[in-house]
Amino acid sequence: MxxxxxxxxxxxxxxxxxxxxxxxxxxxxxxxxxxxxxxxxxxxxxxxxxxxxxxxxxxxxxxxxxxxxxxxxxxxxxxxxxxxxxxxxxxxxxxxxxxxxxxxxxxxxxxxxxxxxxxxxxxxxxxPKTHENRRIAAAFAVKTLSRRQREVLAEMALGHLNKQIAFRLGLSEQTVKMHRALLMDRLGAATTADAIRIAVEAGL
The missing domain is CATH 3.30.450.20 (PAS domain)
Known part of the structure; x- marks a missing residue:
């Protein structure tokens, strides 16, 4: 690569x-x-x-x-x-x-x-409903997250790093890392890119 x-x-x-x-x-x-x-x-x-x-x-x-x-x-x-x-x-x-x-x-x-x-x-x-089904699945998956995890995911979708997310949400960087790991596990996202796509598909 x-x-x-x-x-x-x-x-x-x-x-x-x-x-x-x-x-x-x-x-x-x-x-x-x-x-x-x-x-x-x-x-x-x-x-x-x-x-x-x-x-x-x-x-x-x-x-x-x-x-x-x-x-x-x-x-x-x-x-x-x-x-x-x-x-x-x-x-x-x-x-x-x-x-x-x-x-x-x-x-x-x-x-x-x-x-x-x-x-x-x-x-x-x-x-023809493939994309709509993906949106529905993404929205459902995002709803399983806690409020704070959704906030972190939304910041990830905006392209922000942990340090920036921590500042914007008033959290420690370690707390952001914890939420990030939890939300990716819950979403079944193998990579950051996958998590970002789910967030955008869900309209977060």
Missing amino acids: VVIDRITERLDALIANSPIASVISDPRQKDNPIVACNKAFIELTGYAEHEIIGRNCKFLAGPATEPWLTQAIRRGVERHAPVLVEILNYKRDGTPFRNAVLVAPMFDEEGELEFFLGSQVELEPTA
Whole structure:
């Protein structure tokens, strides 16, 4: 997996072991290129890693990709806010697929935008309610969390680190780490990226 030095330590916690197709892009570089991707993303899209790294995610767009949804993603990126849309994308062999795309900002310890997390879930055309079912399942899962765990999860979805979450919620960093571990276990989230996706799908 190709990464740049400053995100190496966070990569494994974010996407490497996620079963959800995921990428990390660097907004500090021109055109916000992908700097890391996981195996699930390679399997979903059919592209090799060297064909992915260094490109903007818009390479998945094609002739029938909805421009208004592309614009919705762009607005989320510009506002540094998480966004989730269902958009038509294309695999390497030209096969179109309905893609539930999540893009969420991630900040560094100084509160500066460091990179974006992108994750993709292919929606089966024969199951039009797939995305709605995911939303319902996510909302149900989030409701099982305690109030404080939901607050921590909401901050995670905004891209904040434990130190920032602790400050914003008036908690110790150790308490935030405890809640974070508990909520991820309760959600069955293997990685931070998975937990963030559940939060956004639930509308948290």
